Amino acid sequence: MARAATTSDVFNAIAEPRRREIVDLLARGAERDVTELVLRLGLSQPTVSKHLGVLRKVGVVAVHKAGQRRLYRLNPEELKPVHDWIQNFERFWTDQLASIKEAAERKVKQRAAQDRGASNPQSISKEQSHG
Amino acid sequence: MARAATTSDVFNAIAEPRRREIVDLLARGAERDVTELVLRLGLSQPTVSKHLGVLRKVGVVAVHKAGQRRLYRLNPEELKPVHDWIQNFERFWTDQLASIKEAAERKVKQRAAQDRGASNPQSISKEQSHG
DNA sequence: TTGATATATTCTCGTATAGGAATATACTTA
DNA sequence: TAAGTATATTCCTATACGAGAATATATCAA
Secondary structure, three states, X not given: OOXXXXXXXXXXXXXXXXXXXXXXXXXXXXXXXXXXXXXXXOOOHHHHHHHHHHHHHOOOEEEEEEOXXXXXXXXXXXXXXXXXXXXXOXXXXXXXXXXXXXXXXXXHHHHHHHHOOOOOOOOOOOOOOOO | OOOOOOOOOHHHHOOOHHHHHHHHHHHOOOOEEHHXXXXXXXXXXXXXXXXXXXXXXXXXXEEEEEOOEEEEEEOHHHHHHHHHHHHOOHHHHHHHHHHHHHHHHHHHXXXXXXXXXXXXOOOOOOOOOOO
């Protein structure tokens, strides 16, 4: 079996960095035509059109015609599955932040105890594996 | 140029659904050996080992040996770039929630106005494109 | 109509899969 | 040492890219 198509889902679509750049540009709010994207990305027009085609197929962007131009806009709803999935791991880095904070507070308390002249702070040596 | 390697970054690594399943299993906290993952995923042992190899190369999982088994654990920090990127779009769905709420409130007010006998509510026909 | 501009599509090529099958490697136990 | 278990690696094949080049299609301007 080969690798899944980039158009199979949003996770595959955004695996390509140029496509994430396109999404980032469109996230700034305004609609943009292909030429604008070409200029900003420094890629060839066919390359940009092909990337837009992938994003279109998974629904991450939408187009409408305006004369001879095509105006692309972001359709952020389609990014939500990525958000929902990665959200499940948020606790890991918030927990980490929390424990960094805790460690800092322990250190402050310890220092305060030392300042008061206590020479034998109760064992706080555990959970200090600094990476 | 071919598609980027699945080991080139975390976005490519998690594009594959089975690898996301592995990450989900490891996120439940405990370390797991390969056999456990094989049983839970219903894939062949070589397939699982190969997916683990990809996740290892991008740093999303870490291993250590325990006898003849290899215990895998999640290394959630490496998922953070995905979180950070997708976070930039969170405003879109929170804004959307906000506007749904607003619309609901407008509707309530309108109904209240009708209940009071007002038969000509001021033009509220715009921004009502329901998909 | 003719030429110019904007965008999409097709073709080609090198490359990287994902999974199955077979095999290699490392460790354990008798 | 030999057999058994756990895991990784190699070989194979069908498939799908991503970019460049060339071309097709649609619209505008004169």
